[in-house]
Amino acid sequence: MPEAVPRLPGTVSRRGLLLGGGAVLAAPWLAGCAAEAAGPRPDVSTLVGAITSEQDLIATYEAAKAADSSLARRLDPVLAHHRLHLTVLKRHYVPGSGRRAHEGGTIPPPHAAELPQGPAEILTALRLAEDRAAAARRADTAKAPPGLAQLLASIGACEAGHAETVRAHPPADPAESATQAIQTALAAEHAAVYGYGVLGGRLRGALQQAAKTYWDAHRAQRDKLVSILSVRPVAAAAGYRLPVKVTNARSAARLAAALEDDLVPAYVGLAG
Numbered sequence: 001m002p003e004a005v006p007r008l009p010g011t012v013s014r015r016g017l018l019l020g021g022g023a024v025l026a027a028p029w030l031a032g033c034a035a036e037a038a039g040p041r042p043d044v045s046t047l048v049g050a051i052t053s054e055q056d057l058i059a060t061y062e063a064a065k066a067a068d069s070s071l072a073r074r075l076d077p078v079l080a081h082h083r084l085h086l087t088v089l090k091r092h093y094v095p096g097s098g099r100r101a102h103e104g105g106t107i108p109p110p111h112a113a114e115l116p117q118g119p120a121e122i123l124t125a126l127r128l129a130e131d132r133a134a135a136a137r138r139a140d141t142a143k144a145p146p147g148l149a150q151l152l153a154s155i156g157a158c159e160a161g162h163a164e165t166v167r168a169h170p171p172a173d174p175a176e177s178a179t180q181a182i183q184t185a186l187a188a189e190h191a192a193v194y195g196y197g198v199l200g201g202r203l204r205g206a207l208q209q210a211a212k213t214y215w216d217a218h219r220a221q222r223d224k225l226v227s228i229l230s231v232r233p234v235a236a237a238a239g240y241r242l243p244v245k246v247t248n249a250r251s252a253a254r255l256a257a258a259l260e261d262d263l264v265p266a267y268v269g270l271a272g
Helices: 014-025 027-034 042-067 069-091 098-103 119-141 146-165 178-200 205-227 249-271
Strands: none
Touching (some): 042 119, 042 146, 069 119, 069 146, 119 146, 119 249, 146 205, 146 249, 205 249
16 A cells, blocks of 8 residues: 555445446557557557466366366356456457558467366465466556556456455454454555545546546545444545656556555455
């Protein structure tokens, strides 16, 4: 979470981000398809890699369910998320043709990872697969244009949450009350509201409007958390030390990715 400045006194819906914001933020990237290119575009290669990863995760989850049907109820919600991720990523994939056929890349067929025997062992393997996928999507954000980077960052943050969901033996912390979990999530939302306010001021046009949409969503989530607390809600700091200095659209996308990543542990704790 962005660090509050000492001297001064999650979550946006993943579904909303993928179905709505991702398309808005991706507009400048998609507009680039109108330009001729001399070689394969790196953003297309990044997208193909993300699509391949989602296909493989879906195949692996389906193999896990087939190997042990008792895991189905636990795995089905995560599998639904991966199918949604794949649908949105494929929506942005437009293979080239004619002189630009080389730009589309090739999407290989799905490949399920080899799984061990036993439910606990299968869950451990799935958690490691989610960890790898989340790390890969975070790395992709550094190579992608702002719109695609935001979409990939959201998917990576979601997969980081999946890694906790499929943990074989979720850690128990009976000392942490539900109230404390809500307060932790509220503190994370305060930081997100501040961060989106900063990055929104560095953007223009459609990107600025998308940032405002996320800012409004985080404000609404913050207010919802406040409304369900029966104790005094944790207050926002007057300022936060942000992990990324925003100077342009690309660094704004990196900050948005960091803000969304930082919300994941707070909401995983709240769900627990």
